[in-house]
Amino acid sequence: MLDTYERNINYLRISVTDRCNFRCVYCMPPQGKRWLDHDDILTYEELLRLIEVFNREGVTKIRLTGGEPLVRKGIVEFIAAVTALGRIKDISLTTNGSLLPPLAKDLKAAGLSRVNISLDTVNPASFARLTTCGRLEDTMKGIESAMEAGLAPVKLNVVLTEALTEKDLAYFVELVYRHPIAVRFIEYMPIGGRGFGGGPDIATVKKMLNEAGRALLKPTGTVRGNGPAKYYQFPRAQGAFGFITPISEHFCSACNRLRLTADGKLRPCLLSNDEIDVKTPLRNGASDRELAELFHAAVAAKPQGHSLCRSSGFPDFERTMSQIGG
Numbered sequence: 578m579l580d581t582y583e584r585n586i587n588y589l590r591i592s593v594t595d596r597c598n599f600r601c602v603y604c605m606p607p608q609g610k611r612w613l614d615h616d617d618i619l620t621y622e623e624l625l626r627l628i629e630v631f632n633r634e635g636v637t638k639i640r641l642t643g644g645e646p647l648v649r650k651g652i653v654e655f656i657a658a659v660t661a662l663g664r665i666k667d668i669s670l671t672t673n674g675s676l677l678p679p680l681a682k683d684l685k686a687a688g689l690s691r692v693n694i695s696l697d698t699v700n701p702a703s704f705a706r707l708t709t710c711g712r713l714e715d716t717m718k719g720i721e722s723a724m725e726a727g728l729a730p731v732k733l734n735v736v737l738t739e740a741l742t743e744k745d746l747a748y749f750v751e752l753v754y755r756h757p758i759a760v761r762f763i764e765y766m767p768i769g770g771r772g773f774g775g776g777p778d779i780a781t782v783k784k785m786l787n788e789a790g791r792a793l794l795k796p797t798g799t800v801r802g803n804g805p806a807k808y809y810q811f812p813r814a815q816g817a818f819g820f821i822t823p824i825s826e827h828f829c830s831a832c833n834r835l836r837l838t839a840d841g842k843l844r845p846c847l848l849s850n851d852e853i854d855v856k857t858p859l860r861n862g863a864s865d866r867e868l869a870e871l872f873h874a875a876v877a878a879k880p881q882g883h884s885l886c887r888s889s890g891f892p893d894f895e896r897t898m899s900q901i902g903g
């Protein structure tokens with residue numbers, strides 16, 4: 578469905594839970610957040626109904642996120658049910674990877690196409706500090722299991738922090754030469770974390786990658802995805818690097834998405850507090866037509882760009898990133 582600015586909205590990011598087994602410093606406060614009660618979270622049946630209705634309005638790609646989507650029980654069966662609808666072309670998932678090893682093969686068999694895994698550094702101490710309670714080794718095993726299961730292309734999400742070192746970049750260069758992995762560097766967005774600064778900027782990272790790879794990264798269009806990353810490749814490398822620049826070079830003119838929070842709010846823009854409640858009407862017996870109208874309202878409410886584009890600065894965010902799904 579086209580929005581006011583002629584953007585085709587065909588992608589829904591669904592947060593299946595606000596819960597997480599990590600506490601990344603840029604994503605949530607150190608004490609975590611008060612979790613939603615189970616009753617406040619959309620059930621899988623409710624999610625399936627919304628997916629069917631929104632699919633008729635043009636949604637063909639879905640990403641499951643959270644919090645950590647793999648902490649929610651029944652996720653494999655849910656993905657199988659979405660697959661069984663036979664209408665969604667691309668089902669993907671964003672995860673911290675730590676819980677993937679026992680699930681990766683089942684997720685693939687259920688119809689999950691691919692995973693994006695967060696990995697900000699390969700230094701175990703820095704990883705533990707950034708995630709507060711994560712272990713590097715668990716996420717590394719998760720990445721291996723995703724590759725073995727064929728959840729391809731595996732993409733890594735690296736938020737730019739001061740923990741990112743030359744050693745990390747050398748590791749990532751080696752990785753993309755050897756494996757068909759996409760490593761994406763993401764600018765920090767000031768939303769709901771502990772306040773954050775430092776870390777190299779994108780230009781510095783690109784320069785350091787060129788030095789570490791002893792070659793020049795060239796733009797490439799070969800990486801499958803629905804998101805905002807711009808991709809580059811070294812000659813003869815199997816994988817690629819991507820850059821996600823919501824701050825220095827935003828991509829709002831190509832925005833193709835809505836978000837659905839775990840507690841059933843449709844969010845027209847990641848970086849705006851506006852939300853439309855679908856859970857209450859859904860639970861009060863709304864018809865498919867009425868639910869479709871809420872989808873239309875969310876599409877109509879999509880801003881042309883985030884508030885920094887309008888020079889009014891970011892608002893005070895009411896939710897953390899973990900409560901929206903990134």
Ligand SMILES: Nc1nc2c(ncn2[C@@H]2O[C@H](COP(=O)(O)OP(=O)(O)OP(=O)(O)O)[C@@H](O)[C@H]2O)c(=O)[nH]1
Binds near residue numbers: 734802804806832847
């Ligand atoms: N500002 C902004 N950031 C986004 C948007 N979509 C994703 N991001 C950020 O991009 C990073 C990577 O997101 P992912 O969940 O891995 O998904 P993706 O890159 O959109 O997915 P694919 O391209 O389909 O693989 C996260 O930090 C997101 O918060 C968006 O619409 N606006």
Ligand SMILES: C[S@@+](CC[C@H](N)C(=O)[O-])C[C@H]1O[C@@H](n2cnc3c(N)ncnc32)[C@H](O)[C@@H]1O
Binds near residue numbers: 642671695767899
């Ligand atoms: C909120 S997480 C949810 C999925 C999963 N728990 C994970 O970490 O991949 C989704 C993505 O948002 C990114 N993210 C979280 N907080 C961010 C911030 N303040 N700025 C930029 N990206 C952020 C994470 O690195 C992750 O790649």
Ligand code: SF4
Binds near residue numbers: 600
């Ligand atoms: S980025 Fe993902 S893993 Fe880290 S705290 Fe947020 S939701 Fe959890």
Ligand code: SF4
Binds near residue numbers: 829847882883
């Ligand atoms: S900031 Fe908002 S408008 Fe811009 S790409 Fe992200 S969700 Fe879309």
